[in-house]
Amino acid sequence: MVTNLVSITPSEHVVFDSRRLRSLCAEYGVRGAEAVVMDAVEDISGSLFVIETACRRDRVSEIPATARHVSQMAAEIGMLSLARVARDLGIVAQRGDIVACRAIWARVVRIGDQSLAKVWQAPGLSM
Template structure:
């Protein structure tokens, strides 16, 4: 009998704690939480739209969404997610459909992990 290997796609995500601290310092902790919550909501909406565009192979639309994801993720310190969204854009620009599929899978995983990681920070206040 053959052994089947199962690959785990568990990746650590990085985010800029200094960016989160700056949000708290600039807006106050309560307002910063609201900014982060709105940004996470926008990320979720854009990720859902991105999946539809990917299924439709609408690469121009995907490029626009990934540009927006890069900006939003960067604003709240989700550096890994911002980088992977840029990677998707690079594959789109090259016309690399295999690369697009691979980086989209990674963006989905990183997006999920990033959302959980950002809320697991125990103290983002200054």
């Protein structure tokens, strides 16, 4: 018996709005923009921990509000892909679908990691 094993490595296309970052720099100055971004990233990180805990414990009802918050914070600093997938997570959680929540959670992690890398590489910031 011959078995073919196929390995699938998920990849995500991440959209980062550098114009939003430039807008923050114009509004707050470079140092101020860095502070805004760092505060948002810290807030997003804490919120993602809350979501992860809720997913692991099958507490779907705890996810929607936190996912909406992540979406808003991510959009504020230009992480458009993370904002979109966090919004999707909130929608399926609102419907009570734990299987979909776990699938979308995996996307949130992948996109979140890539989005953070794009923020750190953004020109004009010294993070």
